[in-house]
Amino acid sequence: MPLALEKSVALSGSIMKKNISVKKIILTLHILLWSVVLLLPYLVSNAAHDYSIGSIPGSFFTICGVIHIGIFYLHALVLYPRLWNKHYWWAYIPAVIVLIGGSFPLKYAIMAQWFPAVQHDPGTYRFVFAPSFVVYAISLIYCRIKDKLQAEKAQKEQQAEQLSSELKFLRSQVSPHFLFNVLTNLVSLARKKSDQLEPALLMLSDLMRYMLYDTGKKVALSEEVTYLNSYIALQKLRFGQEIAVNTRIAGSRDTAAFTIEPMLLIPFVENAFKHGSGYTPNPSIDIQLFLEKEVLTFEVQNRYDNDPNASKDENSGIGLANVKTRLQLLYPHRHQLQIRNEPPVFQVTLILSLT
Structure with missing residues (x-):
């Protein structure tokens, strides 16, 4: 294998390994953050209080957390890249309304079936339903930040490519210029025999x-x-x-x-x-x-x-x-x-x- 090709393969392998390690770190952070959210009642409360946060039982809080995970990733991985980033805003808005609105009857049905005590306390409704909006907003901010970082990365890669191309041109320019001068010296020596x-x-x-x-x-x-x-x-x-x-x-x-x-x-x-x-x-x-x-x-x-x-x-x-x-x-x-x-x-x- 030619030396230049070997170097290219090695560089590609190094970049791939770096990208994989970055993805692993991001995935680990996501898992850690959502684990904290799901297990929060069991970290801040105890069995004597049914692991409740306020008047919301720990198990119901965790179930709602799973629903919020669904909202976050359905928006971040499906709605945003397929609709917002492709400028289908006219479809994005009703899709978001369906996503958030669909979480309300789901939460209410779970609450009515398994947690009637919460259902009979209207004061807790805002703590049950409002997080769907909050999670959507966080997902949107996450997507926008991710877009910005990717755009900056692409811009840096483009600049690096341009600099690399310019540098290659400059290096290629040096050799003929140098050879021209050296050959002039040799001609002088030849004339002098x-x-x-x-x-x-x-x-x-x-x-x-x-x-x-x-x-x-x-x-x-x-x-x-x-x-x-x-x-x-x-x-x-x-x-x-x-x-x-x-x-x-x-x-x-x-x-x-x-x-x-x-x-x-x-x-x-x-x-x-x-x-x-x-x-x-x-x-x-x-x-x-x-x-x-x-x-x-x-x-x-x-x-x-x-x-x-x-x-x-x-x-x-x-x-x-x-x-x-x-x-x-x-x-x-x-x-x-x-x-x-x-x-x-x-x-x-x-x-x-x-x-």
Whole structure:
């Protein structure tokens, strides 16, 4: 079975298990609440008083409770979803009248047959018949709240789907953009007939393997750092001594415990090499990555040519715009992106909470 399909099946199974557990909790709550209602006379009264609540015998109270359960669930499971939610209000109203009205003669017949003492006390009638209205009202409120929760859940799922689709698009956008830049480097090496072309191709194959197999999910920060170091090494092969590249990057021992969105850091380095390798005298690029507890700080600084007539790459904004959007989607309120453009120095600082 393909890895993506296995993950999809596992995710579906996890969602199903979660839904089943939620349904079990709700069912348990319903059983507990109705059990308390049915057994209330036996909890608050005693045999000496016939388990009565006021002048209503406990057994009659429990029988009425069963009738109220019928009202609640006939409304919640039949009338409301089939009539109200389908906008058959003209049928819903008489159906509710029949449901509530039908409970009155049923209660009266039980009262007359088995509890004549209650029948001869008109003062208790309101406590016998009025609960039918109350239970209906509670059932209606329950249905409305349930509808609202389901609508909110559906909206969140739709938003999550949209975010997931947008994220997939952004991830798919990164790879071609990156490959375009790397192939430009290799063309440069080929034109120079450099001996470094072969090791550069080997590095490219490793980078492509990373892009193809590891960028569909979050990866270990140590993997992203390895990828970053490989890209910097590839650029050094191209430029040699033409650009001073200074790096201070945390080792795998410090970064192995954290995960990060793949190919999140590389666009800043791409941008630095692209704009820091022009006609700037004494070009230099400084790259720093360090961790303090669970907070990552990544800083890239380069010198660039501020001449407005200098040629610009039409696609130069793709990488930075892409990473900004991904940061907003994946790390809302958990990152700070500071861009300082003070010619001839361009500096980007990303502070990212990894928890």
